[in-house]
Amino acid sequence: MAPVRQRNAKGANAAEIEKKIKRGNALRQGSSWRGSRLLVALLLVALSACGTATWLYVTSLDSDITETLVSQGELVSPQPRVYSVQCSEDYDNYKRYPGCTPQKCGRAVTDGVVTREEAQTLRRLAERGLALAGSEGGASILDLHSGALSMGKQFVNIYRYFGEQLKDVFTQEDFQLYRDVRGRIQEVIAQTFGLDPALMYLTKPTFFSRINSTAAKTQHDEYWHPHIDKVTYGSFDYTSLLYLSDYGSDFTGGRFVFMDQNGNRTVEPRAGRVSFFSSGSENLHRVEKVTWGTRYAITVSFTCDPEHAISDPALPRGIHG
Numbered sequence: 001m002a003p004v005r006q007r008n009a010k011g012a013n014a015a016e017i018e019k020k021i022k023r024g025n026a027l028r029q030g031s032s033w034r035g036s037r038l039l040v041a042l043l044l045v046a047l048s049a050c051g052t053a054t055w056l057y058v059t060s061l062d063s064d065i066t067e068t069l070v071s072q073g074e075l076v077s078p079q080p081r082v083y084s085v086q087c088s089e090d091y092d093n094y095k096r097y098p099g100c101t102p103q104k105c106g107r108a109v110t111d112g113v114v115t116r117e118e119a120q121t122l123r124r125l126a127e128r129g130l131a132l133a134g135s136e137g138g139a140s141i142l143d144l145h146s147g148a149l150s151m152g153k154q155f156v157n158i159y160r161y162f163g164e165q166l167k168d169v170f171t172q173e174d175f176q177l178y179r180d181v182r183g184r185i186q187e188v189i190a191q192t193f194g195l196d197p198a199l200m201y202l203t204k205p206t207f208f209s210r211i212n213s214t215a216a217k218t219q220h221d222e223y224w225h226p227h228i229d230k231v232t233y234g235s236f237d238y239t240s241l242l243y244l245s246d247y248g249s250d251f252t253g254g255r256f257v258f259m260d261q262n263g264n265r266t267v268e269p270r271a272g273r274v275s276f277f278s279s280g281s282e283n284l285h286r287v288e289k290v291t292w293g294t295r296y297a298i299t300v301s302f303t304c305d306p307e308h309a310i311s312d313p314a315l316p317r318g319i320h321g
């Protein structure tokens with residue numbers, strides 16, 4: 001009996017082993033199936049991620065079609081380069097001043113109105129003025145008309161705060177140069193848009209700006225938001241920008257961007273370059289973030305409304321520069 005039992009036991013063992021092997025095989029087959037299904041799933045996820053990324057890239061390219069209107073290296077002189085655009089209806093909401101209120105709208109750039117030497121003198125003026133204080137964030141302004149100067153997270157009035165000290169910072173010649181340049185810009189805007197320069201007035205704010213890549217600390221530092229000058233500043237009818245430094249060598253980023261329905265159009269700053277445009281929503285724009293270096297510019301703005309006219313900046317009486 002015992003050998004039979006043994007045989008039986010042996011037979012049972014063999015059957016069990018066979019079963020185990022089969023189960024093992026089945027398990028292995030199952031897990032390899034599961035493994036390959038996982039692989040397929042992963043592949044699908046990767047493919048759809050690639051697809052989404054490509055789609056995002058293509059659509060971002062599409063909405064980011066950028067045309068350079070004027071590059072830093074070009075010299076646009078003696079005549080401005082003019083791009084006409086249709087006027088928005090913004091001006092209908094304001095009193096019309098014939099001979100000044102925009103009827104022709106557009107944008108233009110000229111390197112023939114302010115010399116590079118003049119731009120350098122104005123840049124030094126800006127450097128000295130802004131060295132008195134400046135924003136903690138990346139964007140500082142100095143408004144010689146109101147006296148507003150960025151200081152830390154706010155503004156001070158330089159004429160009150162620094163008083164007599166200013167005679168070592170600004171000279172009468174500096175203010176004379178500002179007036180001269182302002183007058184020439186006014187002339188070229190009037191010529192380009194067919195206006196009577198005598199019916200255009202300097203308006204506020206009109207300011208020097210200094211921008212670097214330091215992170216913004218307050219909303220005042222956030223210069224890069226798209227905006228419409230007429231909406232932001234109210235009184236503006238024509239905006240001009242006089243650049244005091246060069247895109248690409250003094251700073252990177254910081255190009256001026258007109259944001260049109262069908263794409264972006266940029267102006268690359270160049271010292272002495274004047275860019276001007278009608279201030280309504282036909283000229284929605286922004287400034288790219290400055291990524292390196294320091295960018296200096298002056299915003300010189302004009303209104304047609306004599307009630308919003310301001311006088312040229314001048315050193316207050318008693319401060320003799």
Ligand SMILES: O=C(O)CCC(=O)C(=O)O
Nearest residue numbers: 209229241256287297299
């Ligand atoms: O500095 C610039 O290029 C533009 C500044 C600007 O948009 C503004 O002052 O309203």
Ligand SMILES: [Fe+2]
Nearest residue numbers: 227228229285
């Ligand atoms: Fe602006």
